[in-house]
Amino acid sequence: VSAPLQSWVDGVSGAGLPADDRGLAYGDGLFETILVRNGTPRFLEAHLARLAAGCKRLGIATSVLPILRTEIAAAVSLAPPLGVLKIIVTRGSAMRRGYAADGAERPRRVLSIWGTEPLPAQTRSGVDLEVSSIVLGEQPALAGLKHLNRLEQVLAASQPRPAEVFDVLLRDASGHVVSGAMSNVFAVSSGALTTPPLDRAGVAGVLRGVVQRECKVLGLACAEQCLSLEQLIAADELFVTNARIGVVPVRRLGEHRFTMNRVALRLQAHVEALDA
Amino acid sequence: VSAPLQSWVDGVSGAGLPADDRGLAYGDGLFETILVRNGTPRFLEAHLARLAAGCKRLGIATSVLPILRTEIAAAVSLAPPLGVLKIIVTRGSAMRRGYAADGAERPRRVLSIWGTEPLPAQTRSGVDLEVSSIVLGEQPALAGLKHLNRLEQVLAASQPRPAEVFDVLLRDASGHVVSGAMSNVFAVSSGALTTPPLDRAGVAGVLRGVVQRECKVLGLACAEQCLSLEQLIAADELFVTNARIGVVPVRRLGEHRFTMNRVALRLQAHVEALDA
Numbered sequence: 001v002s003a004p005l006q007s008w009v010d011g012v013s014g015a016g017l018p019a020d021d022r023g024l025a026y027g028d029g030l031f032e033t034i035l036v037r038n039g040t041p042r043f044l045e046a047h048l049a050r051l052a053a054g055c056k057r058l059g060i061a062t063s064v065l066p067i068l069r070t071e072i073a074a075a076v077s078l079a080p081p082l083g084v085l086k087i088i089v090t091r092g093s094a095m096r097r098g099y100a101a102d103g104a105e106r107p108r109r110v111l112s113i114w115g116t117e118p119l120p121a122q123t124r125s126g127v128d129l130e131v132s133s134i135v136l137g138e139q140p141a142l143a144g145l146k147h148l149n150r151l152e153q154v155l156a157a158s159q160p161r162p163a164e165v166f167d168v169l170l171r172d173a174s175g176h177v178v179s180g181a182m183s184n185v186f187a188v189s190s191g192a193l194t195t196p197p198l199d200r201a202g203v204a205g206v207l208r209g210v211v212q213r214e215c216k217v218l219g220l221a222c223a224e225q226c227l228s229l230e231q232l233i234a235a236d237e238l239f240v241t242n243a244r245i246g247v248v249p250v251r252r253l254g255e256h257r258f259t260m261n262r263v264a265l266r267l268q269a270h271v272e273a274l275d276a
Numbered sequence: 277v278s279a280p281l282q283s284w285v286d287g288v289s290g291a292g293l294p295a296d297d298r299g300l301a302y303g304d305g306l307f308e309t310i311l312v313r314n315g316t317p318r319f320l321e322a323h324l325a326r327l328a329a330g331c332k333r334l335g336i337a338t339s340v341l342p343i344l345r346t347e348i349a350a351a352v353s354l355a356p357p358l359g360v361l362k363i364i365v366t367r368g369s370a371m372r373r374g375y376a377a378d379g380a381e382r383p384r385r386v387l388s389i390w391g392t393e394p395l396p397a398q399t400r401s402g403v404d405l406e407v408s409s410i411v412l413g414e415q416p417a418l419a420g421l422k423h424l425n426r427l428e429q430v431l432a433a434s435q436p437r438p439a440e441v442f443d444v445l446l447r448d449a450s451g452h453v454v455s456g457a458m459s460n461v462f463a464v465s466s467g468a469l470t471t472p473p474l475d476r477a478g479v480a481g482v483l484r485g486v487v488q489r490e491c492k493v494l495g496l497a498c499a500e501q502c503l504s505l506e507q508l509i510a511a512d513e514l515f516v517t518n519a520r521i522g523v524v525p526v527r528r529l530g531e532h533r534f535t536m537n538r539v540a541l542r543l544q545a546h547v548e549a550l551d552a
Contacts, residue, residue: 002372007295016292017300019283019386024293024364026426027303033373058427059434084373088300096278097309097360097390099426099433099457110295114373137413137477138449141431149425150302150375151334155417157375158335173414181375201413 004086004112006078011071011109021108023090026099027148029108030054032087032206033243036079036113041072042243043276046206051089054145055107060091064107075111084114084244088148119245124268126251126261127166127240129180131229132156136170136178136201144204156181167240169229169253172201176226183242184208185250186222187235188263193222207241207271214270220263239264246271280362280388282354287347287385297384299366302375303424305384306330308363308482309519312355312389317348318519319552322482327365330421331383336367340383351387360390360520364424395521400544402527402537403442403516405456407505408432412446412454412477420480432457443516445505445529448477452502459518460484461526462498463511464539469498483517483547490546496539515540522547 009015023029032051035042048065055062068087075085088110095102134156142149156168167180178196179185184205186195193215198204215222232238237260238250247268249261285291299305308327311318324341331338344363351361364386371378410432418425432444443456454472455461460481462471469491474480491498508514513536514526523544525537 003369004296009292009295016285016294017297018292019285019364019388020280021293021300022430024297024300024366024386025307025362025424026430027424028427028430031301058431086301086373088295090300093279097362097392099429101430101434110300112295116373134417135415137415139411139413139428141410142427147427148301148303149427151304151418151423151425152415153375154298154302154304154377155334158377 002114004114005080007110007112008071008075009108009110017108017110018093020093021090022092022094022105023088023108023148025094029060029088029090029148030058030146031148032146034085034087035243036076036083036085038081039076039079041076041085043206043210044072045276046209050146050204050206051087054147055089057145058091058147059101059103060089060107064089064109068109071109071111075113079113080115082116082118084116086112086114090148116244119248123166124248126249128164128252129240129250130161130165130168131254132159132168132170132181134170136172138172138200140200143200143202144198146203153181171229175228177229177232178202180240183240183245185232186211186239186241187227187232188237189235191220191263193220193263194225194227195222196227197224205241206243207246210271211241211247211267214267218270236260237262237264239267278390280390281356281359283386283388284347284351285384285386293384293386294369296369297366298368298370298381299364299384299424301370305336305364305366305424306334306422307424308422310361310363311519312352312359312361314357315352315355317352317361319482319486320348321552322485326422326480326482327363330423331365333421334367334423335377335379336365336383340365340385344385347385347387351389355389356391358392358394360392362388362390366424392520395524399442400524402525404440404528405516405526406437406441406444407530408435408444408446408457410446412448414448414476416476419476419478420474422479429457447505451504453505453508454478456516459516459521461508462487462515462517463503463508464513465511467496467539469496469539470501470503471498472503473500481517482519483522486547487517487523487543490543494546512536513538513540515543
């Protein structure tokens with residue numbers, strides 16, 4: 001059992017969440033998973049910007065953000081050399097029973113610090129993916145958000161699979177690939193990158209945004225484009241991203257083996273070397 | 277502000293939920309909302325049967341159910357003459373970080389008692405509905421379950437609307453009506469009832485099941501059938517159901533007024549008179 005090293009609810013270490021919190025009742029909230037490296041929360045501004053944008057879309061008061069910064073600083077000071085800071089912001093305790101938000105709820109902050117291990121060298125050089133049988137539902141009103149309604153990902157990640165499978169790819173009803181259960185996916189063809197749009201399903205990962213931004217720095221083309229499984233398999237390279245793993249090449253997708261990983265490894269090294 | 281009168285986490289009154297609970301992190305759990313009338317939890321066996329079926333579908337251990345019965349008995353003994361018992365069962369604390377369930381989690385129980393008021397006579401005689409602009413995503417793997425991923429309902433119920441609108445109807449991408457945000461819907465045409473199937477979206481309400489069962493007792497035909505908004509409007513009668521309100525006729529849907537409510541009021545009285 002790997003429990004969090006420490007957790008805080010509204011700044012109180014070890015506290016529990018009130019039973020009437022809407023984050024528990026309805027998944028009415030958002031979260032961020034931030035890699036902490038030698039006391040620095042990686043890409044913190046991007047994480048907080050996504051959180052703020054999510055709060056705005058869900059109508060959760062962003063007044064929670066300044067105090068969150070203070071609590072993040074305190075939490076990461078207690079993190080091991082390599083750790084993960086998980087932040088949950090919920091709409092807060094229910095003002096009354098029922099789904100409708102009152103608008104006057106006070107958002108609640110839940111922080112936890114977890115230990116983690118460096119990625120094994122073998123994982124860094126390439127991972128295996130399979131395709132999930134779970135077809136993602138489409139909900140434009142929630143797409144892109146890292147909200148707390150994650151049962152589809154739980155189902156997809158919990159289905160039995162061989163131990164060497166790192167993540168499973170999820171498609172939408174049109175057959176387009178959306179993402180992995182815990183990662184975003186990029187294809188590289190003739191040196192140009194593509195990644196699925198996330199306007200109908202999926203989570204707009206912070207590392208996905210970092211890759212999109214750094215492609216400009218590196219002079220790489222990177223476009224959002226609907227991608228079928230066949231198009232992914234026809235690509236020169238494939239890689240996946242998330243906040244903990246950074247950029248990792250895909251070695252195998254189902255039966256197909258990728259032989260190239262040059263762009264992925266270049267981005268992996270570039271992103272790892274970034275300061276923030 | 278209307279807070280719960282009392283709440284329990286794993287049987288401990290006033291306790292908080294551990295910050296690493298997967299119900300909070302992912303909405304990884306289920307809930308039941310039970311009307312308590314003069315100390316009796318209405319349709320308790322149906323609620324517990326739905327909860328057990330939901331646990332099985334999500335792979336949550338049903339060993340939680342016997343102790344839940346004991347805790348329900350203790351909770352309802354403290355309820356006011358008319359109250360609501362809310363039960364949440366989560367998969368429990370995370371065994372590790374990430375979406376995948378370990379399989380060895382210990383489910384957690386969160387009970388709360390809320391006060392409620394009898395439905396006003398005007399509501400009992402007929403309510404107004406409007407059609408939501410939120411289109412429900414389709415996820416057969418989760419459809420029918422009363423799980424904790426309820427952001428679509430939160431969005432739908434939180435959109436601005438006139439005070440007299442009791443609930444909003446939600447459609448799927450095919451344009452079929454699924455349900456209200458907080459109710460199931462039935463149409464009555466030439467004395468025969470229809471209600472939407474819930475195999476792609478929606479919650480299979482306990483009161484919906486009660487109506488389906490009691491239709492057999494009363495000799496009323498009741499079938500599951502895909503229904504467009506136009507078909508609802510063309511019906512003789514419309515009514516909505518949920519655990520708190522029972523059966524309530526619809527007086528108005530958007531611009532359309534219903535002039536009949538005979539079958540709905542008959543079912544309302546019949547269901548209210550049931551013992552359990």
